[in-house]
Amino acid sequence: MAKTVIEKVPSKSSGVTVFKITGTLGFHEKENLIKLFDECEKHGISKLVMDFSELTSLGGGCAKIIREKADSGDFFIGVAGASKTTLKFLRNEDEPGRVRFASTVEEAMEEIGSGSGEEVVVEHPAKKSASTSAAKKQKAKKLQAKEKEPKVSARVEADHAKEDEIEKHETDGARSEAQNRTAPDTGDNGLPNVICLGHDANGVVSEESTGEPVDEWYADAPVPGLEGAPIEEKSADLEKSSDRKLKRRLVQYSSLLSISSDFNRIMEKSKLLDTILLTTIAQVGVESAAFFEYREDGLEPIAAKGIELEQCTPLVLEGTGDGRIWEGDEILEMSDSPIEEESKKKALSSGFAWAAPVIIYNEFRGLVLIGKPIKKTLNEDSLEVLNIIVRQAAVAYENTRRFEEESERILGLVQSLISLIEERTLARGNTSLIAGHSYMLAKKMHYPDELIKDLMFGVVLRDIGMIKVSDLIVRSPRELGKEEWEIIKRHPIDGADMLRKMKFSDHAVKIVLCHHERYNGEGYPNQLRGGEIPLGARIVSVVESYGAMLQDRPTRPALTREEALNTLKENWGMRYDPEVVEQFVEIIEEEIRTGENKQYMSSEFFSV
Structure with missing residues (x-):
């Protein structure tokens, strides 16, 4: 190799x-x-x-x-x-x-x-x-x-x-x-x-x-x-x-085939397109490259390297209505491409010289435009390399497109579940506050980027198991009895089972299962302590307790932010992870000092 x-x-x-x-x-x-x-x-x-x-x-x-x-x-x-x-x-x-x-x-x-x-x-x-x-x-x-x-x-x-x-x-x-x-x-x-x-x-x-x-x-x-x-x-x-x-070709093609596995491991469209364009520039030897996504009204530039995205203007294909589709999979010089003359002039003025169609399952998805070659002109070998890259990229692009559609479907389901949980637990609006602070705290504590989305699913669905608890218990104005508490304490287990059946990740399931565990081992359902509790669950434990203190309850009035912080500090190292409390206190004290209280839309948490 x-x-x-x-x-x-x-x-x-x-x-x-x-x-x-x-x-x-x-x-x-x-x-x-x-x-x-x-x-x-x-x-x-x-x-x-x-x-x-x-x-x-x-x-x-x-x-x-x-x-x-x-x-x-x-x-x-x-x-x-x-x-x-x-x-x-x-x-x-x-x-x-x-x-x-x-x-x-x-x-x-x-x-x-x-x-x-x-x-x-x-x-x-x-x-x-x-x-x-x-x-x-x-x-x-x-x-x-x-x-x-x-x-x-x-x-x-x-x-x-x-x-x-x-x-x-x-x-x-x-x-x-x-x-x-x-x-x-x-x-x-x-x-x-x-x-x-x-x-x-x-x-x-x-x-x-x-x-x-x-x-x-x-x-x-x-x-x-x-x-x-x-x-x-x-x-x-x-x-x-x-x-x-x-021999040179075999080594080159084996490298290009390995690119396919690299592309297919990336599920976020923006990152995938960046990788495709940077790979194209390096492998083909051109000054710039851009990806234009096909839409009903034309081709929209959504990613560019070697040139500012603002310099890439939308393109219109020749023809009208349904006829505005790129036919064939041949890489063409811009001057020979089926792009309307005005659009073509703008593309040429931006330095684009060639256009490679992105086609998957005979469906036209977009164009990869490349700029001028760094050395001389593009030869047949370079165009063949470009063709291989674009074909591999088309499959990966289609995967990310479908993944986005599935993510949007899941997000709609999650938002419906959030509304149901809040209605069930008398905690309207509380989810947004807890999710926002959990997100900020996770970022501050350098939570792995690839796990942030799963963490947030666990945060907003942490109490989904409460759906199985009777209204008489959930809405009771009095102190709960021992048997009633035992029923309440089952909701993390029930919630984890529900998420598992809905095919959520193991990471999200563990957050739901462990979010009521306590640092000193006095939590439930498994009495885990210290580092046995996943970091995400330790974060949720602190933030959820803080959010609950700010709300009125049948047995007590709401606390102020300062009073809630003091309660967290008093339980430092006992109920709560001291490092998590320390980082969270800094966030809230900064909010108090500046008078800011950043609000997040639920969709923001799942676009990371």
Whole structure:
């Protein structure tokens, strides 16, 4: 599988070390990039050139590390062959910095050499000759000798690659390449010649990354099994053969297939579209991309990368009424697309050059428009990559669309249940207050984002089990007897069973089941204590008690906010989790101080 590789290559100057970096330098490689500089410092290397000619993407974090190392004065760093987008990440707009940039490695070496007052002799590479072949034979002998020696610090590897079935059965050629490129090869100064960072180059990029066309990633990759071995005349022909091209395609397509699983794991439409567009920019090698969703009155722009969404105007297809449908699934240049002339002019003025239809089950769902290519023009390979991405994206998009429809249906059901519960428990309007404070408190306590929605389902449906309790008990104006309390204390169990049957998540079910447990073990139904109680239930316990204190009850009048807070503080560490109380008190005291009391609509809680 494809990995990020840092390879120390021969240098024409003994004072300058050259590293060729292929693949990506993103979030997963930050720690290993720091290790590389530490190794350089350990071995007395202060002048280095980084060859970025085959770097496919650079994250902002890694760019910052390189800038800071150069600005510290401990290193003289030259960068060669970086793309325009990569240079934007490396250059600090506020300060020029001390990183030196050049088109070639030789020019970068001259920059580093002249910067230090040292004369650097640069020999430009010549065509392969008999002497080159002899040198490679000699290198092969050295490699064979090294295999018999103890292997020391051969590489730094942190393999985050996926174990998907497609990668498990990846071509032998691609696997051989990865193995050869990470073979132990220690330089004269003791620094490993090859460092495998192990990031899976699957094409899914983050906001902070920049990319180049994927079809160039393996353009100069060696033929499997030939690296470091004697090369005959026919080997040079083999490197240019269709086998090499096929190997590159297989690696590329396996990466694109892994993208499909990445897309299908994202169920929130906005996040999915961001990922699709960023992947398109990086894999196809274009400046911008936007998604236009098909609606009855035209195509509405709902996501964009590399261009502001406000710059994308709605599009109208040619034809009238039901005829305004994109026919076929062919990717077209904007000038040839079935878009009305006025809309087409606006799209072209925004920099869009191509349009790819998103079609699923023969239904037209929208368009992916892409901007100008970063390098030259789009070739057939790039358009084929775009076609694969859009086809994979169409399936994932349809899944999120249906998920949204199902979520809206569930939300309608939940809102009906909330009204029923409030009517049943004489707590009209209380749900909104408790849900709002629970949401704020969960955010303040860094509750996992992916669980917030389930937490909120548990919060608003916590008392659904009270539906089974008799009106005579629920509305009783007197103190309840022991048997009546036992019936009341069953409502968390009944509520959890009801949510389980309605296919709510286990997380939401646990919130309902445990929301009356108490920190000191005196709660119900299972007398859990401390950390045995889920955090979400501990949050609900505090907020619900606070909300109940603010309401009139048949047996007592409502308390003020200050009185309710004092009651919570008095039960600090007994009935309530002290950390939860501390964070919640800060929220309420801020509300009292500012006079604000933020109100949430119930739909807001389930759009996170």
